[in-house]
Amino acid sequence: MNALTRFFRRLEGPQTLGRGPLFWLGFVVAVACAMAYPLVSDGYTVGNTVYFFTWIFMALGLCLIWGYGGSLSFGQTAFFGIAGYSYGILTINFGSAYGFTFVALVFAVLLAALFAALIGYFLFFGRISGVFLGIVTLSVTLVLERFMAQTAGPEWKIGSARLNGFNGMSNMPPLTLPWPGGDIVLFPDVELYYVVLAMLVVIYLALRILVNSRFGNVLVAIRENPERAEMLGYDIRKYQLGTFVIGAALAGLSGVLYTSWGQYITPSSMGMTAAALPIVWVAVGGRSDLTTTLIGTVTVLAVFQALTIHGSQYALVVMGAMLVLTVLLAPSGLIFALARLIARPFAKRQPGDL
Amino acid sequence: MPLLETRALNKRFGGLHVTNNVDLALETGQVHCLIGPNGAGKSTLFRLILGEHPPSSGAILFAGEDITALKPFQRIRRGMSVKFQVPGIFKALSVRQNLEIAMQHHYDPASLSREIGALLDFLNLTADAGRLAGNLSHGQKQWLEIGMAVSLKPRLLLLDEPTAGMSPEETHATGEMVKRLNAEGMTVLAVEHDMAFVRQVADQVTVLHLGKVFAQGTIDAIVADERVAAIYLGQATAQEAAHDTSHAQTGGVHA
Numbered sequence: 001m002n003a004l005t006r007f008f009r010r011l012e013g014p015q016t017l018g019r020g021p022l023f024w025l026g027f028v029v030a031v032a033c034a035m036a037y038p039l040v041s042d043g044y045t046v047g048n049t050v051y052f053f054t055w056i057f058m059a060l061g062l063c064l065i066w067g068y069g070g071s072l073s074f075g076q077t078a079f080f081g082i083a084g085y086s087y088g089i090l091t092i093n094f095g096s097a098y099g100f101t102f103v104a105l106v107f108a109v110l111l112a113a114l115f116a117a118l119i120g121y122f123l124f125f126g127r128i129s130g131v132f133l134g135i136v137t138l139s140v141t142l143v144l145e146r147f148m149a150q151t152a153g154p155e156w157k158i159g160s161a162r163l164n165g166f167n168g169m170s171n172m173p174p175l176t177l178p179w180p181g182g183d184i185v186l187f188p189d190v191e192l193y194y195v196v197l198a199m200l201v202v203i204y205l206a207l208r209i210l211v212n213s214r215f216g217n218v219l220v221a222i223r224e225n226p227e228r229a230e231m232l233g234y235d236i237r238k239y240q241l242g243t244f245v246i247g248a249a250l251a252g253l254s255g256v257l258y259t260s261w262g263q264y265i266t267p268s269s270m271g272m273t274a275a276a277l278p279i280v281w282v283a284v285g286g287r288s289d290l291t292t293t294l295i296g297t298v299t300v301l302a303v304f305q306a307l308t309i310h311g312s313q314y315a316l317v318v319m320g321a322m323l324v325l326t327v328l329l330a331p332s333g334l335i336f337a338l339a340r341l342i343a344r345p346f347a348k349r350q351p352g353d354l
Numbered sequence: 355m356p357l358l359e360t361r362a363l364n365k366r367f368g369g370l371h372v373t374n375n376v377d378l379a380l381e382t383g384q385v386h387c388l389i390g391p392n393g394a395g396k397s398t399l400f401r402l403i404l405g406e407h408p409p410s411s412g413a414i415l416f417a418g419e420d421i422t423a424l425k426p427f428q429r430i431r432r433g434m435s436v437k438f439q440v441p442g443i444f445k446a447l448s449v450r451q452n453l454e455i456a457m458q459h460h461y462d463p464a465s466l467s468r469e470i471g472a473l474l475d476f477l478n479l480t481a482d483a484g485r486l487a488g489n490l491s492h493g494q495k496q497w498l499e500i501g502m503a504v505s506l507k508p509r510l511l512l513l514d515e516p517t518a519g520m521s522p523e524e525t526h527a528t529g530e531m532v533k534r535l536n537a538e539g540m541t542v543l544a545v546e547h548d549m550a551f552v553r554q555v556a557d558q559v560t561v562l563h564l565g566k567v568f569a570q571g572t573i574d575a576i577v578a579d580e581r582v583a584a585i586y587l588g589q590a591t592a593q594e595a596a597h598d599t600s601h602a603q604t605g606g607v608h609a
Contacts, residue, residue: 006463233459234427
């Protein structure tokens with residue numbers, strides 16, 4: 001077995017639900033359906049679907065940090081906001097020619113990751129864990145929200161980009177693909193849909209490989225018993241920091257895509273409500289698995305939007321109720337519990353297993 | 355040169371002097387047991403050696419190197435390994451995965467699964483490899499953790515009450531396992547209450563009392579030492595209880 005096949009074998013493993021030909025057939029069918037979807041829908045609806053997709057990266061990042069690593073970060077939106085604003089500032093100043101928007105995307109994500117590395121260093125090397133990690137990360141995102149909210153004055157600008165306080169920053173160019181015969185501007189439509197879908201598939205598969213790798217093994221070991229993991233010779237702080245940075249980069253990617261999608265970002269995207277929502281998506285779906293997180297996030301977002309569109313002012317209350325119900329009825333997540341139920345007839349049961 | 359040495363090691367928690375000037379020397383190849391009544395400071399000494407607590411003063415040397423300032427994972431990488439009193443396993447993961455996490459950095463991927471198989475055999479856990487570690491019996495959990503500790507191929511194996519909660523048969527089997535590992539060249543330091551186990555495995559015994567080294571020697575010398583019997587007797591809450599149950603209280607020491 002050479003290194004490459006070993007690498008791809010990690011697509012399946014103890015840390016991910018779903019294995020064997022049946023699962024991958026389902027995966028291919030799901031991707032095919034997703035690719036065919038724009039053919040049977042209109043541009044507006046497809047663009048709206050992209051909006052759902054943009055959030056999934058942040059949810060997958062939280063799934064990695066919280067579900068796999070066992071550290072509850074309440075501050076994913078801080079990195080979302082930093083990357084979103086960075087994208088805006090860069091593209092407003094430098095424009096969208098020569099594919100610069102994608103350079104801006106990379107820089108914005110790197111900036112979010114760098115910020116996460118700085119915060120994470122003090123958190124994890126300072127041995128802060130449990131509820132305190134949640135408190136500190138929440139505080140960071142709330143401080144950033146407050147800070148950005150007071151930047152309304154004309155003195156708050158970077159180059160030609162006004163930060164605009166609570167009204168937010170707008171009119172940055174959307175992601176633009178350089179193309180022979182004219183750039184393709186990725187407005188919320190079919191083209192953007194395919195670009196984001198491709199990113200989603202690649203990142204989902206890459207994360208599957210990551211969590212089933214040796215790194216992923218250590219990660220779940222830290223979640224289960226940090227002292228034992230350290231006493232096997234692992235410097236757990238480095239693993240925790242690495243996970244935190246990867247998760248933050250994914251939140252940053254969400255931030256860039258969201259900003260580009262709506263050509264708009266406001267401080268409230270880092271506020272209390274925004275910060276709580278990723279936790280609801282990930283918890284309701286099933287935080288300990290990438291696939292259930294992905295399905296759960298899409299489901300919860302769709303329900304949330306359906307409620308909002310049909311005039312219910314109680315969409316957020318329903319979100320809260322969903323979280324409470326999940327915690328009470330299926331602590332490992334609703335989609336996760338469902339997946340277990342479906343898998344039961346196929347699984348060889350070991351005596352004593354759950 | 356001793357494999358492990360503590361020099362004038364002290365640990366105070368506020369006004370409590372838990373480890374008091376402990377000098378301990380562990381020769382390579384020994385099985386060394388640490389005994390003493392409850393509150394003697396055995397666990398604290400263990401945690402000092404592992405680096406979980408920094409000492410108030412004194413030094414710890416491993417294979418001649420001063421490791422006093424090293425973090426726990428650095429000490430592990432230098433050739434220590436530990437089995438905790440309460441089984442420190444990854445409960446929600448399978449038995450095989452528990453071992454894989456312990457061993458993955460010590461073997462190349464091609465031979466890893468073979469090595470795990472061999473260790474599962476050694477631990478009598480082959481049939482349970484796919485089970486969640488949290489669903490094993492207590493004794494099996496203890497063995498699994500011993501297996502994880504041993505799989506690092508340490509020069510020094512630290513065992514904190516390895517037979518706690520085990521039946522006499524399991525205790526005996528664990529003793530045999532320790533002797534086998536020792537025969538393969540592993541030096542062992544064990545905190546243990548079960549005197550039958552100590553008698554079975556120990557080359558050297560150190561008795562801790564009130565944070566100090568109280569007595570040191572072979573098991574026979576320790577058992578013959580009346581002062582040792584006296585400190586165990588001193589543990590009894592009432593004189594009568596001590597008298598009536600003297601056999602149970604000191605049974606260990608006289609066993």
